[in-house]
Amino acid sequence: xxxxxxxxxxxxxxxxxxxxxxxAVSRAAGRGSxxxxxxxxxLRVDPELLARLAGHLDVVLVSATNGKTTTTRLIAExxxxxxxVVSNALGANMPAGITSALSGGAExxxxxxxxxxxxxxxxxxxxxxxxxxxxxLSRDQLDRAAETRMLAERWREGLQDSKAxxxxxxxxxxxxxxxxxxxxxxxxxxxxxxxxxxxxxxxCGGVMHRPDDTHWACGECxxxxxxxxxxxxxxxxxxxxxxxxxxxxxxxxxxxxxxxxTAAAVAATFGIHPQVxxxxxxxxAAVAGRYDVVSYQGRDIxxxxxxxxxxxxxxxxxxxxxxxxxLLSVNARxxxxxxxxxxxxxxxxxxxxxxxxxIGDRRLDLAVRLEVANVDFGxxxxxxxxxxxxxxxxxxxxxxxxxxxxLRRIVGN
Amino acid sequence: MSTSGLRLVWVYPDLLxxxxxxxxxxxxxxxxxxRGLRVERVDVRSDQPLPxxxxxYLIGGGEDRPQRLAAERLLRDGGLTRAVENGAIIFSVxxxxxxxxxxxxxxxxxxxxxxxxxxxxxxxxxGARCVGDVLGDIDPQLxxxxxxxxxxxxxxxxxxxAARPLAQVRLGNGNGTGDGTEGAWNGTVFGTYMHGPVLARxxxxxxxxxxxxxxxxxxxxxxxxxxxxxxxxxxxAATAPA
Ligand SMILES: [Zn+2]
Numbered sequence: 001x002x003x004x005x006x007x008x009x010x011x012x013x014x015x016x017x018x019x020x021x022x023x024a025v026s027r028a029a030g031r032g033s034x035x036x037x038x039x040x041x042x043l044r045v046d047p048e049l050l051a052r053l054a055g056h057l058d059v060v061l062v063s064a065t066n067g068k069t070t071t072t073r074l075i076a077e078x079x080x081x082x083x084x085v086v087s088n089a090l091g092a093n094m095p096a097g098i099t100s101a102l103s104g105g106a107e108x109x110x111x112x113x114x115x116x117x118x119x120x121x122x123x124x125x126x127x128x129x130x131x132x133x134x135x136x137l138s139r140d141q142l143d144r145a146a147e148t149r150m151l152a153e154r155w156r157e158g159l160q161d162s163k164a165x166x167x168x169x170x171x172x173x174x175x176x177x178x179x180x181x182x183x184x185x186x187x188x189x190x191x192x193x194x195x196x197x198x199x200x201x202x203x204c205g206g207v208m209h210r211p212d213d214t215h216w217a218c219g220e221c222x223x224x225x226x227x228x229x230x231x232x233x234x235x236x237x238x239x240x241x242x243x244x245x246x247x248x249x250x251x252x253x254x255x256x257x258x259x260x261x262t263a264a265a266v267a268a269t270f271g272i273h274p275q276v277x278x279x280x281x282x283x284x285a286a287v288a289g290r291y292d293v294v295s296y297q298g299r300d301i302x303x304x305x306x307x308x309x310x311x312x313x314x315x316x317x318x319x320x321x322x323x324x325x326x327l328l329s330v331n332a333r334x335x336x337x338x339x340x341x342x343x344x345x346x347x348x349x350x351x352x353x354x355x356x357x358x359i360g361d362r363r364l365d366l367a368v369r370l371e372v373a374n375v376d377f378g379x380x381x382x383x384x385x386x387x388x389x390x391x392x393x394x395x396x397x398x399x400x401x402x403x404x405x406x407l408r409r410i411v412g413n
Numbered sequence: 414m415s416t417s418g419l420r421l422v423w424v425y426p427d428l429l430x431x432x433x434x435x436x437x438x439x440x441x442x443x444x445x446x447x448r449g450l451r452v453e454r455v456d457v458r459s460d461q462p463l464p465x466x467x468x469x470y471l472i473g474g475g476e477d478r479p480q481r482l483a484a485e486r487l488l489r490d491g492g493l494t495r496a497v498e499n500g501a502i503i504f505s506v507x508x509x510x511x512x513x514x515x516x517x518x519x520x521x522x523x524x525x526x527x528x529x530x531x532x533x534x535x536x537x538x539x540g541a542r543c544v545g546d547v548l549g550d551i552d553p554q555l556x557x558x559x560x561x562x563x564x565x566x567x568x569x570x571x572x573x574x575a576a577r578p579l580a581q582v583r584l585g586n587g588n589g590t591g592d593g594t595e596g597a598w599n600g601t602v603f604g605t606y607m608h609g610p611v612l613a614r615x616x617x618x619x620x621x622x623x624x625x626x627x628x629x630x631x632x633x634x635x636x637x638x639x640x641x642x643x644x645x646x647x648x649x650a651a652t653a654p655a
Binding site: 196338342 | 433640
């Protein structure tokens with residue numbers, strides 16, 4: 001694929017130019033990077049543009065509920081060992097944003113593309129990926145998204161006819177079910193702390209049994225955990241030969257070690273050695289502001305994004321131990337989903353014993369949630385008021401999507 | 414109430430806990446404990462028999478396929494029906510609400526038999542999904558303040574003569590029948606479309622369930638400051654022009 005550098009047709013070239021012009025206008029008007037609007041214009045001019053732009057690339061698609069932006073970044077860093085990479089690094093992960101990102105990739109060898117879960121199948125049809133990396137699937141944005149199992153079913157149907165190698169998390173039953181329609185799967189034991197969307201067997205509806213921390217199997221039909229060839233174990237990647245390679249990321253947390261393990265498995269399919277891949281991943285310090293430590297009002301604040309119950313759970317496991325102060329911010333605007341009931345699926349008792357300050361549009365929903373969890377907290381109207389009340393120490397600020405963007409804007413990140 | 418304390422049964426969290434309805438369990442548990450009651454919480458998965466000696470049974474919402482499976486397993490188990498005969502309280506939400514009625518439309522588009530514990534029949538609406546904040550007046554017989562909740566469903570539920578609407582909506586859709594009714598109740602059996610979760614938005618309903626269990630008219634007060642602040646905000650948000 002990489003050597004078939006067919007020149008773009010006149011129409012495709014015009015579409016790319018039109019898209020770039022629209023993006024420039026959008027940027028000038030102060031509407032962000034303009035990548036999405038640019039992609040929309042370009043796709044209108046040439047609906048097959050995405051397929052054309054990807055034609056000369058070895059494409060990796062990355063999809064999941066959580067961790068896809070970070071994993072995309074880690075894979076991109078690893079693959080740069082093998083040649084130039086084009087990627088939608090800023091997380092614009094629907095067809096327009098992807099088109100816009102790829103339009104800058106004429107010289108690239110690899111396309112590493114984060115895809116929204118709902119668009120995975122359609123984008124895969126357009127770009128003929130070599131690799132599809134699937135990390136996890138869990139509840140997210142309840143009032144908008146399709147049901148979680150329906151998404152898995154859509155993946156399953158889409159992957160059935162794909163020639164791609166699927167690199168999939170053996171520890172997430174929904175992902176395993178989706179991936180196992182494919183003829184060629186590399187199973188990665190990447191772990192999955194969140195289990196509440198997979199107690200019911202995706203294949204038959206039977207009750208899932210979990211005899212220990214690792215294994216799972218349906219009590220009815222026997223659908224169970226496949227044997228992995230790549231394993232995350234105590235901060236090391238175990239490759240298919242059984243060799244262990246230490247993960248030394250700047251990014252914190254178990255979930256990012258899982259992302260690195262998947263990224264190493266993807267890189268290996270392109271002949272990049274895990275040691276080389278993992279070393280390259282060490283350069284990643286923050287991804288679109290996530291994990292950044294900023295200085296604001298004389299305080300250090302670490303910015304952490306958690307959009308759904310599974311994300312909050314992984315975040316609680318990486319924050320500094322008590323008595324490190326914690327700031328929580330939750331909104332329920334369009335991009336967040338307007339229903340806040342997911343807060344009740346997050347185990348906030350994990351914050352007991354810490355100083356907790358609460359802000360955001362839906363701080364009162366969070367206040368009731370924390371009251372019921374018997375966690376001490378204070379509620380504040382603004383970030384400045386909140387941090388003035390928090391005791392000394394680096395503040396772990398955890399926010400959902402638009403609340404995170406608000407935080408970044410306020411602290412000037 | 415059983416001698417061991419208040420026995421709170423969460424029905425089928427493996428199938429029916431998609432929309433944060435676990436919060437209803439947590440709110441009842443917390444508010445009962447704050448009144449000095451010892452709470453025994455029993456989470457019953459769908460491959461386990463339902464105890465028949467519980468005091469309060471909470472059934473949550475869920476996706477379409479798990480709803481079908483839950484109804485099949487509850488019907489086969491029979492424990493919930495015996496629990497109601499023993500005087501237990503049932504509080505059900507959305508998919509759970511439909512299941513305890515006479516019938517509903519399942520994910521295969523078929524009519525499916527429910528438990529018949531509440532005189533309601535559900536079907537699937539053909540219009541837009543009902544999503545958003547709801548405000549309503551609760552049945553005066555229950556003596557409770559305004560109902561606030563969040564709805565997210567496509568169901569239509571019609572109430573038969575043996576049940577009464579839980580509330581009359583001022584804003585939102587509720588049962589989706591166009592007559593402004595929301596939820597249903599009869600004796601100790603309650604159903605609602607309200608998420609939020611509904612007992613976090615309406616702690617007085619949680620207290621009602623505890624009072625019915627203890628057969629008392631009042632409970633010692635607890636600090637409702639944050640609940641009241643949230644209620645005031647959500648009621649104002651529901652009534653504000655979009
Ligand atoms: Zn099964």
